[in-house]
Amino acid sequence: MSTLLEVRGLTVEFSGQRALRAVDAVDLRVAAGERLAIVGESGCGKTQLLLACTGLLAANGRAQGSVRFEGRELLGEPEAVGAARGRDIGFVFQDAGGSLTPHRRIGDQLVEVAELTLGLSRDQARREAAAALERAGLPDARSRLAQYPHELSGGMRQRAAIALALVARPKLLFADEPTTALDVTVQAGILELIESLCRDSGMSLLLVTHDLGVVAALADRIAVMQSGRIVESATAAEFMRGPKEAYSRSLLESVLTLEGVA
């Protein structure tokens, strides 16, 4: 399989009163069509890893190393990053409801992205926007275009946010805790959606989560991250059978089950 995203020696540091190294010499690789999950506890640097790859670090953050998408270097190359994100790399944020601008119609936001990333005319962009909503599993796509984010439920807003990331039909989807803010039944629907999107379009996935249930449902391969480093990398099946690292085992064991309760 050809390599889509290759990260080498990526280090992210934040300056400030106490300098902080959030990501420490991380190597990882996402092949075309592959679904990689990065798991780890809060604050282990997994979100910063995604932000660094897409040039979205906060002003006091600095990234070193190499991030290549289809062989093109993205790190420290604002133009390459600008061209890749949105078009080649879609991004679903943690609080996906929050990735929609509250005072603008959903349609306007989707159309804007379609115009900017694909260079479409307004009419074509409108069609693409409706198509993206349909792919994201929102019924009544046409009428949704005219609605405002606060008029949708949490799950539907998440679907609209996924549609926003899908408008340009990216080859790779970054998903940062895409289900954390949702309740369990809605989570299942969103996971199914992401799963089917990857399967149908051959889109690759780089998923960041602390929820091993999500990982089991979605990932081909798993990378475990602890205080900025990747401590273990394995296929999903291997990992679930028996992780090698003590930290990975403790992560797996910390999953709550109902057995002990009853």
Added chain:
Amino acid sequence: MSLGLWRDARAALAADRFALGCLAVLATLGVAAIAGPWLLDYREDEIDWANMAVPPLASPGHWLGTDRLGRDVLVRTLHGLRVSLAIALAATLVAVVIGVAWGAFAGYRRGRTDALMMRFVDVLYSLPQVFFVIILTVVFGRSPLTVLLAIGAFGWLTMARIVRGQAMALREREFIDAAIVGGATPARIVVRHVIPNLAGPVIVYATLTLPQVILVESFLSFLGIGIQEPLASLGNLVAEGAAEMETAPWMLAVPAACLMLVVFCFNFLGDSLRDALDPRDR
């Protein structure tokens, strides 16, 4: 701007009878200020030699009396209201446009740009406004335009500060990152994703700026460095009236009541709008 938000705000306002009353009073006064001087029998600078300093209702045609030069008090008050409102609206518009653009840009860019832009605001803040107006009138002469310039030069400062704070908070929200990922340029993000979210606070502050401008303009005109005779504004009408307080109290009472009513209604409407648009109640 969100229709949903406006719908909620409209519903909240519609339930607020006092605010609706204020809106009705302002609308009536606005129409009267525009149409009144044409409909009434006298012009604002027309002297009725036969009826000087007559009290209200004492002479046909002069419903609210005349001043010492025989000019109709009602017509002059409506004319003054028109000038005062026009200056207030224009100055508020200037404050909104400059303040929002300045504040949103500074807040979005952060860092050095923000520091430089906001220090400039601080410097302007520290200038004494009245001296500035006196200098302006010396340089440009006394005209409504000078008054507008003087008020507009300071009116946007507070707006810029409010908007900058809001923009800084908005900047940290995920939809800004989502817009960046979607390929939007910084200018586009400010115009399409930051400013529309500021509509609530901006409208509220603009509504509260209007009466402030009317008061400042009246104050300047009262001091004699604002609007000048024969042009009337509420400020110089009150000044004229104050001079005749003992002999012709209606000359003070009519424009002063009008001024108070307008300022009160704008202030109250602003407060009600603030409640109606409060995001925490959404």
